[in-house]
Amino acid sequence: MILGAGPAGLTAGWEAMRSSFSAVVYERDDCVGGISRTVEHNGYHFDIGGHRFFTKVTEVEAIWHEILADDMLVRPRLSRIYYDGKMFDYPIRPLNALRGLGPIEAIRVGLSFLHAQIFPSREERTFEQWVSNRFGRRLFEIFFKTYTEKVWGMDCSEIRADWAAQRIKDLDLVKTLRHALLGRFATRGPVATSLIEHFHYPRKGPGQLWERCSEILAEKGIDTHLGHEVVTVRREGRHVTHVALRAPQGAGEERPVMLEADGDHFISSLALKDLLTRMEPAPPAEVLDAANRLRYRDFLTVALAIDEPDLFPDNWIYIHAPEVRVGRIQNFGNWSPEMLPLTDTSSLGLEYFVQEGDDLWSMKDSELIELAARECEQLGFIRRDQVVDGAVVRMPKAYPVYDPGYREALDTVRRWLDGFDNLTCVGRNGQHRYNNQDHSMVTSLRAVRNLRGAGLDIWDVNVEDDYHEEVNPDAAKGPQSDPTEFEPRGDRLVPGRVDAQLPEGLIQPVFARYDAHALGVAVAVLFGLGLFVATSTLLLAGGDPMGPTLSLLGIVLFGFEVSWPGMLVGIGEASLLGYAFGQLVARTINRVVGWQERLFRSRLELVRASALTD
Numbered sequence: 002m003i004l005g006a007g008p009a010g011l012t013a014g015w016e017a018m019r020s021s022f023s024a025v026v027y028e029r030d031d032c033v034g035g036i037s038r039t040v041e042h043n044g045y046h047f048d049i050g051g052h053r054f055f056t057k058v059t060e061v062e063a064i065w066h067e068i069l070a071d072d073m074l075v076r077p078r079l080s081r082i083y084y085d086g087k088m089f090d091y092p093i094r095p096l097n098a099l100r101g102l103g104p105i106e107a108i109r110v111g112l113s114f115l116h117a118q119i120f121p122s123r124e125e126r127t128f129e130q131w132v133s134n135r136f137g138r139r140l141f142e143i144f145f146k147t148y149t150e151k152v153w154g155m156d157c158s159e160i161r162a163d164w165a166a167q168r169i170k171d172l173d174l175v176k177t178l179r180h181a182l183l184g185r186f187a188t189r190g191p192v193a194t195s196l197i198e199h200f201h202y203p204r205k206g207p208g209q210l211w212e213r214c215s216e217i218l219a220e221k222g223i224d225t226h227l228g229h230e231v232v233t234v235r236r237e238g239r240h241v242t243h244v245a246l247r248a249p250q251g252a253g254e255e256r257p258v259m260l261e262a263d264g265d266h267f268i269s270s271l272a273l274k275d276l277l278t279r280m281e282p283a284p285p286a287e288v289l290d291a292a293n294r295l296r297y298r299d300f301l302t303v304a305l306a307i308d309e310p311d312l313f314p315d316n317w318i319y320i321h322a323p324e325v326r327v328g329r330i331q332n333f334g335n336w337s338p339e340m341l342p343l344t345d346t347s348s349l350g351l352e353y354f355v356q357e358g359d360d361l362w363s364m365k366d367s368e369l370i371e372l373a374a375r376e377c378e379q380l381g382f383i384r385r386d387q388v389v390d391g392a393v394v395r396m397p398k399a400y401p402v403y404d405p406g407y408r409e410a411l412d413t414v415r416r417w418l419d420g421f422d423n424l425t426c427v428g429r430n431g432q433h434r435y436n437n438q439d440h441s442m443v444t445s446l447r448a449v450r451n452l453r454g455a456g457l458d459i460w461d462v463n464v465e466d467d468y469h470e471e472v473n474p475d476a477a478k479g480p481q482s483d484p485t486e487f488e489p490r491g492d493r494l495v496p497g498r499v500d501a502q503l504p505e506g507l508i509q510p511v512f513a514r515y516d517a518h519a520l521g522v523a524v525a526v527l528f529g530l531g532l533f534v535a536t537s538t539l540l541l542a543g544g545d546p547m548g549p550t551l552s553l554l555g556i557v558l559f560g561f562e563v564s565w566p567g568m569l570v571g572i573g574e575a576s577l578l579g580y581a582f583g584q585l586v587a588r589t590i591n592r593v594v595g596w597q598e599r600l601f602r603s604r605l606e607l608v609r610a611s612a613l614t615d
């Protein structure tokens with residue numbers, strides 16, 4: 002039995018179908034796709050936040066194409082940042098940013114960058130410290146603080162630095178290096194997540210993929226029951242016996258229908274907190290307490306239909322403006338023209354990052370549409386009277402939160418769940434992992450393969466490597482653990498300094514330093530030898546006066562004259578001077594190169610850290 006019909010649940014169904022297992026899917030909502038659904042309103046289609054399809058896992062990509070065939074498009078990407086009435090490139094590029102900010106702000110940014118280099122915060126525990134140490138406080142305030150706080154609803158000083166470390170880990174360093182050096186045009190081919198210039202996207206949005214998937218499953222006898230909410234998960238010890246479901250009420254019925262359903266194995270993509278708080282009997286107190294400590298961030302999209310095409314060329318724009326509450330604006334016609342019913346219109350998705358029950362969440366739909374239209378006008382994208390229609394979608398638990406206590410809570414929950422013999426937790430909230438569709442899908446592929454005895458570890462999925470089905474011959478010994486086959490990712494969230502991940506093999510030769518002593522000796526030998534050749538040539542040639550021009554060196558080389566003893570004194574002094582000169586040149590060059598290297602590293606990290614706002 003599969004709980005939830007998002008990407009994880011339906012992929013579990015897909016793999017069950019391929020393995021000829023019988024299965025059934027229960028979904029609380031009245032549509033499939035979970036967070037990756039597409040909502041349709043009067044012919045306008047919109048996502049819960051635009052969903053790019055990008056993966057390094059060839060098997061996941063093959064599934065997408067098998068399901069959608071020609072309906073999977075390749076789309077260009079453009080996304081920028083709105084700040085202070087201007088648009089900035091995303092990922093951030095230093096020159097573009099400084100030009101856009103103007104001279105005074107650029108000086109402020111430069112000074113605060115210098116300050117951070119000379120007096121960095123010794124502690125790097127928080128997101129704020131991590132970013133400010135690298136780019137300076139001012140750049141942090143402009144390009145990181147407002148948006149990050151809108152998304153997470155907490156102060157940047159409360160967010161752990163390892164979240165930043167995790168988000169930048171996906172980037173391909175060589176490509177990023179090229180990008181930092183040469184700009185956008187350097188990036189071709191399959192590249193790191195935040196630098197993708199093209200991505201796959203279904204003709205009618207991500208929901209099309211999951212709707213088609215559930216149709217194919219139904220044709221093969223795997224039904225998805227919509228509107229069926231899992232309200233209780235009954236267990237005996239660490240064995241799930243059955244689930245209680247609240248089903249849609251039929252015509253003439255006064256109350257929702259309650260059903261009980263059993264199964265041999267349960268694959269759950271429910272949020273861990275929901276799964277554990279719905280168990281009967283309840284889990285041990287410390288496990289329940291840990292589950293209740295897992296926090297989530299909720300999400301709300303206001304879609305506006307606008308009676309004008311070509312509002313702006315971006316797929317989406319990050320709004321770094323503190324004066325409005327919207328965090329990001331999607332332009333769905335630029336994702337796929339078929340998201341619109343009419344070609345001379347546009348559909349914008351204004352994204353608000355909220356907490357269930359807060360003022361925005363509780364606002365009436367009409368008020369939210371009014372707020373979105375007003376903010377869009379305030380930002381200069383539309384006129385209020387161009388809005389012809391609007392719709393609101395609220396998505397609870399859109400983001401699992403990585404707050405300071407989450408890791409310990411998750412470990413406690415996971416240890417207890419590991420003891421179950423017929424329950425597997427998959428997917429984003431099912432594993433409390435802030436990940437994309439491909440990750441959710443791979444956890445489900447593995448979960449089903451484990452039913453065939455594959456012995457794969459579903460908690461250590463690494464979507465950065467290609468996924469190969471390799472049935473572990475040691476399955477009987479327990480979960481897959483060979484790091485050469487599947488790199489364990491359990492440590493993924495441990496704070497890591499980015500410096501440790503830079504491609505030193507590439508950077509060091511470019512910024513190699515002179516050996517000051519070696520250059521000193523080389524110049525000393527050169528000066529000494531030069532004086533020896535010049536003086537001895539004159540002495541051997543003879544003449545009166547002997548070498549009057551060379552004798553002028555006596556002004557700087559005390560005791561030097563064109564004679565054999567004078568030459569020896571001069572060679573000694575010239576060598577000393579040469580050594581000092583060589584040292585000075587080497588040290589000066591090293592200083593300049595060091596300065597360039599620091600600047601380059603900051604620039605590189607700035608490009609990489611742009612991924613933090615994705």
Ligand SMILES: Cc1cc2nc3c(=O)[nH]c(=O)nc-3n(C[C@H](O)[C@H](O)[C@H](O)COP(=O)(O)OP(=O)(O)OC[C@H]3O[C@@H](n4cnc5c(N)ncnc54)[C@H](O)[C@@H]3O)c2cc1C
Nearest residue numbers: 005007008009029035036050052053231428429437438441
């Ligand atoms: C704003 C935003 C933008 C994103 N952009 C991208 C992107 O560009 N590319 C990308 O690949 N990914 C993106 N993602 C991530 C992607 O949406 C998720 O990784 C994916 O949807 C997770 O799939 P899932 O099946 O694990 O979970 P979900 O999508 O959450 O599905 C879980 C399902 O379980 C159901 N359920 C929950 N509780 C119950 C219950 N008690 N009973 C029955 N059913 C229940 C839910 O209704 C839901 O359908 C984005 C996410 C967000 C929030």
